[in-house]
Amino acid sequence: MMTEPLLKVEDLRLAYQTERGVVTAVDGLNFEIRRNEALVVLGESGCGKSSLAKALLRVLPRNVYQYSGRVLLDGVDIMALNPEHFRRDVQWLRISLVMQASMNALNPVVRVGEQVAEPLWVHRGWSRNKAMARAGEVFELVGVSGDFLKRYPFELSGGMRQRVVLAMALVAEPELVIMDEPTSALDVLTQAGIMNRLKRIKRELGTSFMLITHDVATSSEIADRIALMYAGQIVELSSAAQFFAKPAHPYGKLLMDSVPRLHQTRQPDHIPGQPPNLMLLPSGCRFVDRCPARFDRCDEDPMPIALSERNEVRCWLYADPTETTNPRELIKTPTPVLETQPLSKEVLVTAQDLHTWFELKQWGFIRAGYVRAVNGVNFHLYRGEAVAFVGESGCGKSSLARTLLGLHKPTQGEVVFEGRHMHDLNKHELKQYRARVGYVQQDPFGALPPFMTIRRALSEPLIIHGVSDPKEREARIRAALEEVRLSPADDYLPKFPHMLSGGQQQRVVIARSLILQPAMIIADEPVSMLDASVRVEILRLLRTIQNKRELTLAFITHDLSTVRHFADRIFVMYGGRIVEAATVDDLLDFPQHPYTQALLAATADPDAENAAQERELPGGEPPSLLHPPPGCYFHPRCPHAIKGLCDVEEPPELEPRTGHYSACWLHEEK
Amino acid sequence: MKLSQNPSIPKKAEGLLRDLKLMLLLTCKRIIALVLMVLIGVYLTILIANMGGRVDELRLVQIRSEISEAVRGDLSFRELDSAERNQLIQRRVDLEVQRLNLDRPFLLRSFSYLYRAMRLDLGRAEQMHSDKGSREVHAIILERLPATLLLFGTANLLIFFLSVYTALWLSRHYGSFMDRIVIVLAPTSAAPAWFYGIFLILCFAFLLPILPAGGMVRAPPPEDNWNYTLSVLKHMALPVMAMLLSQIFISIYSWRTFFLIHSSEDYVEMARAKGLPSRMIERRYILRPTLAPVITSFMLMLISMWSGAIILERTFSWPGLGTLIFQAIGHHDTPVIIGSVVIFAYLLAFSILVLDIVYGIVDPRVRIGVSR
Ligand SMILES: Nc1ncnc2c1ncn2[C@@H]1O[C@H](COP(=O)(O)OP(=O)(O)O)[C@@H](O)[C@H]1O
Ligand code: SF4
């Protein structure tokens, strides 16, 4: 007899009424979570993950059309409880929730300690003092000092706020904690730090977790079991070990192959197509449009098929249990390996001692200091190479990009482009310079004017730069759309941005940046707003175009795992400076600077083993750009810091390996 | 450039103590800013009311003609010859000019006006006098001020509380019948209060004469306090109603929308997930974080009402400051105009100050923001 599950969900459904019809976001889910087990619900955005979390805790919007099924908590159907009963006895005492986008999950005008302690005096009737004392304990548990109990949310950094929300979820010692994308808005190091805490809490308190994420690498950090969701259904349910080694469902396999990995020579693939519209579902298997293994039977809706005791998969390939089909063999998508050009030696851009400081004003006129967003950066970019600038948010990557684009005037130092100093350019030449440098923003929707058709948006730069012949404009627009593989062009030209998916919007932005035949493209976090399955696609597209046109591509990212196949060289930034620079392989395989080493340690390749161990991470927070620490900016967090040297004197840029630069005192000692 | 400063968080005073300190700081800063504001406002009024000194020339002509008329009309000066008489007139004119300080350059006088105005030493009226016959500007104004405060204070508070609570209720009953009625009625606030005033006077004073059309109290004022109050209340009914009509629906509508938007904030959802009772969610998670913007919009409404006072008081012949300014403009009575504006500026500044402080109390971001 197996242990009784803590949570057992039977045929859970949640549908919303919208203007255009009924959307079934959670479509008949069945699963269970045992005590001290972590179930990871994995799926693309829009597949119904957050709806599942909200359905379990009954935090429902106004437009619910259907809400049904059974949710057994310790054998008691909590769906059948009346609202008052549910609120008092289940919510927070037994199940708690860390909601998505929890940056905003704290009431801005109430002290964080009170918000954390609140459930205790509301549900348990504890006195305020007792509740606050308990809140202090949970604060320590999640790694926030008790001094912060009396602070307001806006006085805390993003990572700390996230920990506070976690503390809130743990304060009443619930049996189950549901976490909806708890770390996806955070930096790599912070994210890894929070995952470490979660592992420890799970081990020490025996709490069960349901972690919802779209990120395969994150999911492997804690998962005992995986529920793979697609278009409102669970398509595969299996143990983490099994899933990460050998996913059964074709979607699972494609997803695993699309994950960019640090330590892998194979290039990630992308999953073609898009998930179906939940209002116009195909009659058969929901994955049929994208499935490379589909066959005749897939026009029928597949039922969950049990593979073993606790494993099931919704795919016809497994209909006959005697026949052990491996979808890997059925799927043949040999990804063409991207041919990369040999590095040319012609310098295109040079940054010399570049500083971009922003004046910080108090009361609108008194100078309160400078935000040193870019603080002494030197590099050459060669024609036809792709470089990546990597670093945590706020390290000055975007400011550097905008300075290179001529949008910010450097406070000191200069940019030399094709042998010309940028500050010598007059207005007309500056305009020409902007035509030579394309810009791809982070948020494609924000980058396209909402009231302009794609045709208008693309002809705008041509008009500005004096292409007056409408025929020529049309031809160039079509060529650009062709190049970003938006064809047939006629389908897209008359559309408005909101009619396109995020990936398509980003393609239009790329087309716009290419249309003036630039020599360089600067892409600032081009994929961070996009869905995981589209990311690889866009990155490959950028890389292909860069190669074909022999462009210089400066690609800004906070995610080290995406750089391996999409850049030739990497610059690692910290606190407005470049701390390490090398070719991709050398940097990823032989990181020299302690900060880079920490970043790499925090970046996981998906593996069921991850859940078993905690990562070694530096504590603390990135430096303040207003009052940077003396000496090496990393010294307050560095495990190798040399007292009396690192905290006093700035480290020089050294070359510990040929062609591999790193600004750290450790290399000099050797 | 290097700073040998440690980036770790500075130790601040904790909790309540820190908040009190910051509130004090905030209040001081606000008072300084407001005094500056009043100073500039009053000075501008002095310049404008005197038309940059042009009024003085008019007054010089006026003084000369008045005095020569008086001298000519005086029998005791009959036998003087015209040269002597002119001399006498000139002497008297000079005396009067000296008395009024009209001989000093206007710029200098403007500063002494400003100094006196700021001390509320408002001087003597030129033409007007108070009901009790005093010519002191501050007596004239003091007589009128309570009427204005009573009328606008009542109307504003009524509008504020009525709309905030109705709005909270509506946000809970989103899409209900009442909600839709408010949406339909919101555009009625496009018309100003005096427009409703005229309409109300027509309806309730002439067509259906149950309420007085104007004034503040019955013609011979009732003797006992009780009847007096009753009479004032009756006279207030229409103007307050006019202001209410011109503001209430848009206020309810905008605040309801506000609360609705805020009730889908992540932290409100989080509070629901936490299983907090709905009264607590409404109070602590919807009303409290939005109180600052609600108060701001209240402040804006207040200011716009002050400035509409002149017309509204005229419509209802309400004997307040607005009516006073109207009359003073008609009489070219500069000291009274300046005096009223000074009082208005002080009232305005005072309302802003009070609300600013309230703002600081309800929103920690404001209070703690000042120390950054
Ligand atoms: N126009 C600006 N004015 C003031 N501060 C700015 C401005 N732009 C960026 N910053 C500040 O510069 C720092 C670095 O920002 P950014 O370049 O956007 O970094 P990243 O791209 O790594 O997130 C941040 O602290 C940000 O607040
Ligand atoms: S049922 Fe058919 S279409 Fe669906 S995943 Fe399996 S093989 Fe692919």
Ligand code: SF4
């Ligand atoms: S210079 Fe010192 S503190 Fe900085 S990274 Fe190297 S060892 Fe660490």
Ligand SMILES: [Mg+2]
């Ligand atoms: Mg950025």
